[in-house]
Amino acid sequence: MRVAMIGTGYVGLVSGACFSEFGVDVTCVDKDQVKIDMLEDGRMPIYEPGLEELVIKNVASGHLSFTTDLKEGVHGADAIFIAVGTPSRRGDGHADLSYVYEAAREIAEALRDYTVVVTKSTVPVGTGREVERIIAETRPNLEFDVVSNPEFLREGSAIEDFMRPDRIVIGTKSDRAQEIMRQLYRPLYLIETPIVFTSRQTSELIKYAANTFLATKITFINEIADLCELVEADVQDVARGIGLDGRIGRKFLHAGPGYGGSCFPKDTLALARTAQEAGRPLRIVDTVVKVNADRKTQMAEKIIAACGDDISSKTIAILGVTFKPNTDDMRESPSIDIIAGLQRAGAKVRAYDPEGMQEAQTLLDNVQWCDDAYQAMAGAHAVTIVTEWNQFRALDLQRMKEVMRSPIIVDLRNIYNPSEIAEAGFRYYSVGRAATGCAD
Ligand code: UGA
Numbered sequence: 001m002r003v004a005m006i007g008t009g010y011v012g013l014v015s016g017a018c019f020s021e022f023g024v025d026v027t028c029v030d031k032d033q034v035k036i037d038m039l040e041d042g043r044m045p046i047y048e049p050g051l052e053e054l055v056i057k058n059v060a061s062g063h064l065s066f067t068t069d070l071k072e073g074v075h076g077a078d079a080i081f082i083a084v085g086t087p088s089r090r091g092d093g094h095a096d097l098s099y100v101y102e103a104a105r106e107i108a109e110a111l112r113d114y115t116v117v118v119t120k121s122t123v124p125v126g127t128g129r130e131v132e133r134i135i136a137e138t139r140p141n142l143e144f145d146v147v148s149n150p151e152f153l154r155e156g157s158a159i160e161d162f163m164r165p166d167r168i169v170i171g172t173k174s175d176r177a178q179e180i181m182r183q184l185y186r187p188l189y190l191i192e193t194p195i196v197f198t199s200r201q202t203s204e205l206i207k208y209a210a211n212t213f214l215a216t217k218i219t220f221i222n223e224i225a226d227l228c229e230l231v232e233a234d235v236q237d238v239a240r241g242i243g244l245d246g247r248i249g250r251k252f253l254h255a256g257p258g259y260g261g262s263c264f265p266k267d268t269l270a271l272a273r274t275a276q277e278a279g280r281p282l283r284i285v286d287t288v289v290k291v292n293a294d295r296k297t298q299m300a301e302k303i304i305a306a307c308g309d310d311i312s313s314k315t316i317a318i319l320g321v322t323f324k325p326n327t328d329d330m331r332e333s334p335s336i337d338i339i340a341g342l343q344r345a346g347a348k349v350r351a352y353d354p355e356g357m358q359e360a361q362t363l364l365d366n367v368q369w370c371d372d373a374y375q376a377m378a379g380a381h382a383v384t385i386v387t388e389w390n391q392f393r394a395l396d397l398q399r400m401k402e403v404m405r406s407p408i409i410v411d412l413r414n415i416y417n418p419s420e421i422a423e424a425g426f427r428y429y430s431v432g433r434a435a436t437g438c439a440d
Pocket of ligand 1: 214256
């Protein structure tokens with residue numbers, strides 16, 4: 001089998017590398033010459049655990065190659081995946097589909113025989129139909145099918161998610177296209193991964209409904225966490241107590257500073273837009289979007305309150321700035337609003353992140369970037385854990401007390417045990433649990 005992957009962002013690059021690991025011949029196409037040069041050199045444009053090894057191995061075996069030439073890349077492909085970006089359009093929250101449509105036009109011009117064109121980018125309902133229209137208009141006599149095949153991988157565990165997915169969703173009513181998709185995913189079918197065959201529109205909606213449901217679940221537990229703080233309950237126990245109910249499930253019930261990233265914020269907004277335009281607003285989704293946006297500012301206020309309400313001449317250390325661990329991605333990260341909120345209140349911010357600082361420096365001004373966690377905490381009046389990188393899970397508390405000006409920890413990811421931290425002599429604030437060590 002031969003596959004062309006248009007777009008070497010997270011989804012395109014990971015999917016391309018994983019298909020090549022299945023033994024499929026994959027050509028990844030991207031307009032960005034610098035990116036393609038890097039990849040050919042075995043250097044990754046993104047940080048994703050395991051990706052570099054997979055790419056290098058499959059380039060060496062001849063299953064994976066890169067090009068900027070779309071025509072050359074799609075030649076002889078059984079399936080062409082469109083995996084280009086669909087960012088939020090400025091102003092209205094709609095997904096910007098211009099890259100998808102441009103790719104469809106270029107693919108149409110390059111095709112020779114029957115090919116399956118697959119949308120892997122997250123695209124609103126009806127996009128597949130438009131891609132089909134564009135290809136048919138460009139090449140009226142060409143035989144082709146347009147299939148929706150959304151991706152559910154998470155940054156930081158993308159390869160594992162691709163190789164062992166909970167399910168594969170394939171949207172097409174064409175038997176011929178279904179057969180090609182079935183062959184492509186054969187290695188996953190053999191490990192009994194459920195495959196949902198459905199219509200194209202349904203498949204497109206499944207992707208948005210999945211991300212929005214997860215964003216809603218997080219937002220729900222975040223609001224329950226706020227309530228826990230007021231009624232002396234513990235959100236971790238609430239999450240466990242409800243999550244053990246198989247109908248609810250334990251995953252995505254970690255209270256924190258609000259969801260970020262390149263997917264949930266964009267996809268919730270885009271689904272809300274689609275629903276409004278269809279004349280059936282999704283009120284739950286509208287609320288989730290608003291509650292999550294407000295939460296990030298609320299977290300800055302929480303830190304300020306923990307520092308005694310006035311931080312105008314104080315230094316706050318921030319540990320972790322990416323939207324989640326194991327990525328260098330800063331998109332919609334809660335750290336951006338939190339740091340801005342602290343600076344507005346007059347604080348000096350020192351920060352450290354294992355992978356995200358290069359990107360963060362382009363987004364955040366006046367932050368003192370440090371070489372490690374302890375350097376960030378040196379002279380700080382309080383430290384806030386924003387991202388739960390593993391290296392922040394076992395900090396040397398004694399050393400922290402020595403370097404910090406006052407022993408205050410605001411843990412927005414609940415990675416420490418409140419009583420242990422209090423015993424070590426800290427004032428400890430977390431999310432949805434009682435503050436400890438604050439007797440004085
Ligand atoms: C998300 C989905 O989980 C993937 O299934 C989907 O394929 C992807 O979007 C996409 O559409 O491409 P991702 O954005 O990489 O993946 O990251 P998640 O692990 O879902 O985390 C998103 C945000 O929610 C992070 O800011 C994270 O810290 C937050 N989160 C997650 C919580 O606050 N609590 C949780 O319990 C889980």
